[in-house]
Amino acid sequence: MSTVGGLEHPIDPLADAPPEGWVAGRSPWALAGHKLVRNRMAMAALAVFLGIVVVSFMGPFYADHVAHTDPFASQLTATTVINGKKVDVLQQGGGVLKLGETPIGPTWQRNYFLGADSQGRDVAARVLYGGRTSLTIGIGSAVICSLLAVIVGMVAGFYGGVTDSIISRGLDVVWAFPVYLLAISIATVLLTQGLTIGPFSISASSLWLPTLIIAVIYVPYVARPVRGAVLSVREKEFIEAAIAQGASNRRLIFNEILPNVITVLIVLLPLMIATTILTESALSYLSIGVQPPNASWGTIINDGQQLLYTRPWVAIAPGIMIVLTVLSLNVYGDGVRDALDPRAKLRVKD
């Protein structure tokens, strides 16, 4: 005889179906998934994010087949047709002096839908390409950061002692620097020469450079909660039982501890992606992230800053995309956190 929920039920291990009145047991993952799916805000946010991803990755299709433009080539002397009339993409100023060349504004048609930037390039096409870059760097750096952080946090938390002290102090040193200052410093140095480690070389214009810089600077922000979770799990009875049964360190790490701390990463990942996208945009805005003529939302805002008076859409459009992306990821991340660990108060802070 066993009791479930205070009620007594006969248990027949040979029965095919549970007896009437039983509630089918679900794994914690299934429960969390169910809870997440029922969170309408989180699902709406996920839909927005996925929508942005899909639209952004359709940038090449839009440029080639809709706008018929090369969003990376200078188009200073290009023309387009509006209402049957051929017009310059960069238009000479008026009055007696005819000073300045103003890019064409939004045409709301297939090409130059959001107008042109000061190089005469199609802003809409660049915003889509920029989204592809920002998302790739944001997701890529968040994933790399998480992998590094898991390794560092697991080693520190599992082995403890001197290993933990050395790793933790190292993380403290990185943590002590304001994150943007650290990123700017590293990027400024690497942008002049690129990065060469042994046989591996990354050119200054490669997207890998901002991806790795952003990944590295955020390692402490993920590694510390991972380490904390490892320290907590390591004291549990099932670990002691595994040790008593002669489990190897490898087995303990990969089979016992990792599955129990992975929720920390799952909760942090959407928030990390939001943070890394923001960081990438900030670095690119400061001209030390993605290098032109490549586009990212940050570089386009930088381009648009010079046109705020006459062509504000150049800066506003990528700004809206960043806001929507970060907002949707944060809302979704909160939903994931509520589903997996409602007591947690995890946040990535700059």
Next chain:
Amino acid sequence: MGGTMVLAWNGIGSSIDPAVDYDQNWTLLNMIYDGLVTWKKVGGSDGNTLVPDLAQQIPQATDGGKTYVFHLRPGIMYSDGTPVKASDFVRAIEREFTVPGPVGSFYQGIVGGDACAKTPKTCDLSKGIVADDSAGTVTFHLTAPDPDFLQKLALPFGYAVPSNTPDKEVGPSNPLPATGPYMIDHYTPNQEILLVRNPKFHEWSKDAQPQGYPDKIDIRLSLTSEAEVTMVEHGQADWMYDQPPSDRLNEIATQYTNQVHLNPVPQVYHMALNTRVAPFDNVKVRQAVNFATDRAAIIKAWGGPQVATPTCQILPPDFPGYVAYCPYTTNPGDGKWHGPDMAKAQQLIAQSGTKGQKVAVICTPDEASKAVCLYFVSLLKQLGYDSSIKVLSAAVEYPYVQDSSNKAQISFSYWYPDYPSGADWFDVVVGCNGFHPNSSASANLSEFCDPTIQKMTEKAIQTSVTDQAAANQMWSQVDKATTDQAPWVSLFLPKHIDFVSSRVGNYIFDPNVLVGGILIDQAWVK
């Protein structure tokens, strides 16, 4: 006469010490300090005429062009009441080595100058500059004739400083006493500089140092060019030091037409092609890029045809030796640029066998520089290269591209001659003497050094000691020969935009390097 003129300025340049500042603050320094000679403070090309300032007259060189004797004007005092003495000029030139300043090489030809350059701490120019305070004479002895020596003395590095001025840069808290019509009342870094009338000043030469009109000149600092435009529009400032951003050009040109002044300046904006680094070590590639460059497109990126005109050569118009020359165009022959010749460019690139090589275009993050560099990234891709842009901060970029160890391939730059002489171009910025390997003070960004052209340059310099007209003809030949070797892609000749408030009168544009814009103290405010 009277009133306060308010100037809006992004940021004061490197220093207010005339021995240290190079170009950025000369607009102010020339109203505060004086040298033995200067350029005439008038509008138009006459502004490049050398006139005596603290000297009574411009001396003729003696001893085969190696000696100059200046007689000081009597009774001139600094703003603190100290009389200006002959020995003050020894101190001024010595400080260029001891502080040190940026152009010690300009004065290395003075006897003792070489030793000062080698060991600045023990710099002693007493044999090269003999000062007699009682007689009021300053005698310069040169090791060899230098036809541009007087021009070099007219630069702020030669301004008189009291003989007790220290061998270190003078900062905002203790500016040097003035000789000119204005002196620094106070300087709060990043906020304000206030110039007030120098009570000891009297006008000794209207050409050299005329009395100013405003009683005070208030310079507001740390403003963006956007903010400067708005201040001038609203009458909160009378002149903006920086060029208006391209986003506001149409606005000021259409709404404030009478307050906008456009004037050509003797600058040449160009892409420096490193003649010692592939692919630009191949003259065919350099010529190909010159042929392919659509200067009209670049001018569009710069602000339109009203603010710049295309050029193909090294020398700017109205410069000694200038003869219009443009081989890199469709329909060449009349010296003008008519359009890019892409077919010719592609033919030369094919002959060079350099297609597919990596090329990094270097520029600063400012809008105009980046716009031009992006154009070249596109163009080089079109020509078959794997091109990319390398944006370096303004503080890093210029030292970086000067240092040959960085192997910078192509960079956006401009040259504003220090003085109106061909030597300042062909012996400095595209001459063998301007290239200093592995140094971040090497003005010859192209690292161009052609022995034949260098001989022509030296001959022109020697000729100009005795026959300026013949020398000018030689500079014209040097210009052609250098342009043919294409160390640069000369792009355009800019026009300077002065945007003044509605209360400013007597606007005079002086193209000389000391001013390069409005003669501030000759304008009045209503």
